[in-house]
Amino acid sequence: MSDQRRSTHETPGIPHASDEAERSFSEHGLTEREVDAARSVLAGMTAEMAAREMGIEASTVGGFRQRAYHKLGVEDGRELVRRYGPHGDKDVNELANNIEGFRSALENRGLSDTQLDVLARAAAGVPTTEIARELCVAPGTVGCARSNGYRLLGVRSREELLSMLEGECAERERRQRRGKRLALGCMVTVIAVAALLAIAETFLPVDAIREFLSGEAVGMRSVNGVLYAINENDQTFGSIERANLPEPWDEFLEHPSVTESDMRECLPDLIATTSTSWNTYGEAGYIRKEDFLSGARSPDGYVIVWEANGRREMGSIQIGKFTAR
Secondary structure, three states: OOHHHOOOOOEOOEOOOOHHHHHHHHHOOOOHHHHHHHHHHHOOOOHHHHHHHHOOOHHHHHHHHHHHHHHHOOOOHHHHHHHHOOOHHHHHHHHHOOHHHHHHHHOOOOOOHHHHHHHHHHHOOOOHHHHHHHHOOOHHHHHHHHHHHHHHHOOOOHHHHHHHHHHHHHHHHHHHHHHHHHHHHHHHHHHHHHHHHHHHHHHOOHHHHHHHHOOOOOEEEEEOOEEEEEOOOOOEEEOHHHOOOOOOOOOHHHOOOOOHHHHHHHOOOEEEEOOOOOOOOOOOEEEEHHHHHHOOOOOOOEEEEEOOOOOOEEEEEEOOOOOOO
8 A cells, every 4th residue: 555655756867765755755745846856855966966857947946845845844855864864863863973984985086175075964964055054165066066076986866875985984894893803813823922932932942943933944853852943955053052962061071971973963963153254244154063073174274154054155263173082
């Protein structure tokens, strides 16, 4: 029954209102022109835009709107939107409080400042006369800015504009929620890694982990119970202080039980050193275990200092020969 009372009149370019509004138009006896005028208000169209679609003057559209307001028992276009718009009283009030949010969502779309101000208010359901009063411009300026803004955005009505803006606002909120979740996840990860490093420090040399993360290492290997990083040449590298020596480093030469075999089993393939005679890179390098154990092969006692990859020379250092006691 109610569907039969819905107006079947159509004017191209002026979209139908909600079923509730169309029934009310019919029940209150609005003429076809008054229906078009009321629909154009609900669609957010200016009088000039509606006039072009209806084939009449903009001032005549204004007259039809006033007669429609009177028959429907509303004071103006804003009350018409509040009563019959797609969002109801509560949401209309919320939309009115979101003008700045709408304006922000419309930025970076090639709109002028006036178009931004007008379209943000139009989306919030503010009628043309009130927009003109708030912006201190003529109603014709409001209509022109809205019409050109609609064209630039590819929308034809306030309803399409609002739908576009609400979709973008919802997407922005989703991005913000994802960002917060990502930040929380990163924080949890950092805390977890810090906790793991703290635990690892109890059982494993943290230096080995740092070496592995340095980019020179391709894996890790245990040597005599000590974890060392390994380079792409399958060589272990690390500091002599971490070696699981039979005696402390500063005492092992004095201990009669230390043999070259003991040292060979304990030391990494590349032993870290922080001193070179001509290290132009200013970085710590490594000497080969064989050079350390065999001593200098050259008359002046110098051996090559290498990078952790065991291939690029960094300088040299003078060492003595290890002698087992």
